[in-house]
Amino acid sequence: MPELVFFSGTMDCGKSTLALQIEHNRSARGLQGMIFTRNDRAGEGKLSSRLGLVTDSVEAGEGFDFYAHIVAHLSAGGRADYVIADEAQFLTPEQIDQLARVVDDLELDVFAFGITTDFRTKLFPGSQRLVELADRIEVLQVEALCWCGARATHNARTVGGQMVVEGAQVVVGDVNQPETVVGYEVLCRRHHRRRLTAAAARAAALSPDVLPVDPVSEPSAGA
Numbered sequence: 001m002p003e004l005v006f007f008s009g010t011m012d013c014g015k016s017t018l019a020l021q022i023e024h025n026r027s028a029r030g031l032q033g034m035i036f037t038r039n040d041r042a043g044e045g046k047l048s049s050r051l052g053l054v055t056d057s058v059e060a061g062e063g064f065d066f067y068a069h070i071v072a073h074l075s076a077g078g079r080a081d082y083v084i085a086d087e088a089q090f091l092t093p094e095q096i097d098q099l100a101r102v103v104d105d106l107e108l109d110v111f112a113f114g115i116t117t118d119f120r121t122k123l124f125p126g127s128q129r130l131v132e133l134a135d136r137i138e139v140l141q142v143e144a145l146c147w148c149g150a151r152a153t154h155n156a157r158t159v160g161g162q163m164v165v166e167g168a169q170v171v172v173g174d175v176n177q178p179e180t181v182v183g184y185e186v187l188c189r190r191h192h193r194r195r196l197t198a199a200a201a202r203a204a205a206l207s208p209d210v211l212p213v214d215p216v217s218e219p220s221a222g223a
């Protein structure tokens with residue numbers, strides 16, 4: 001039975017790598033995939049992983065119709081055994097509906113990859129629709145880690161090195177960026193709530209305000 005599967009996780013947890021592995025394993029067995037992305041950091045029409053792998057893809061922009069595109073491809077004698085859609089958080093809810101129709105009416109597996117929530121911890125519309133429609137939601141097994149060592153569950157955005165919680169939902173970018181540009185950092189919920197990035201935690205640790213109090217000079221309880 002064909003499925004719509006949503007592989008979700010934070011930024012930098014290996015989603016695009018897994019998409020490329022699924023593509024590799026299936027094409028090695030003679031299957032033909034159709035690969036789509038939107039706003040990949042490597043540029044238009046590319047699906048890229050931080051491990052250095054990259055493949056060509058079809059750029060699924062704002063008005064792109066997945067169902068019509070795939071039907072046209074098949075009608076022209078093309079072959080398609082499965083579909084991969086990376087950066088699926090950027091797709092519109094209508095486009096996710098089209099992907100569900102590809103599964104149900106064209107009987108193709110669709111593997112969608114994306115982050116669930118944005119830097120404000122709000123669902124992306126495309127991810128929300130995937131959660132609503134997917135046959136299966138898979139959380140990536142290689143967990144990204146917060147600076148404290150806990151599993152990272154949230155994405156923080158930094159501007160000038162400071163964590164922000166206001167701004168446009170979509171700003172293409174990456175983790176481990178210099179302070180001068182918009183960057184991202186994955187955090188556990190506790191530290192996302194406290195707006196404590198790795199840099200903020202380092203700064204707080206160095207601040208005299210939080211240095212351990214010398215018990216000798218500390219006034220006694222009753223004083």
Ligand SMILES: Nc1ncnc2c1ncn2[C@@H]1O[C@H](COP(=O)(O)OP(=O)(O)O)[C@@H](O)[C@H]1O
Nearest residue numbers: 010011012013014015016017018048049050051
């Ligand atoms: N130099 C490296 N050596 C080993 N693994 C790496 C290296 N750089 C990145 N990775 C792995 O790649 C993952 C990011 O993969 P990627 O597919 O680009 O993530 P996503 O698409 O989820 O943002 C990291 O979590 C890490 O596991």
Ligand SMILES: Cc1cn([C@H]2C[C@H](O)[C@@H](COP(=O)(O)O)O2)c(=O)[nH]c1=O
Nearest residue numbers: 011012115118119155169170171172173
């Ligand atoms: C949290 C968040 C992320 N983005 C952008 C930043 C990247 O270009 C992609 C995520 O890519 P990845 O392969 O999963 O690392 O999404 C954004 O536009 N808005 C956000 O809130």
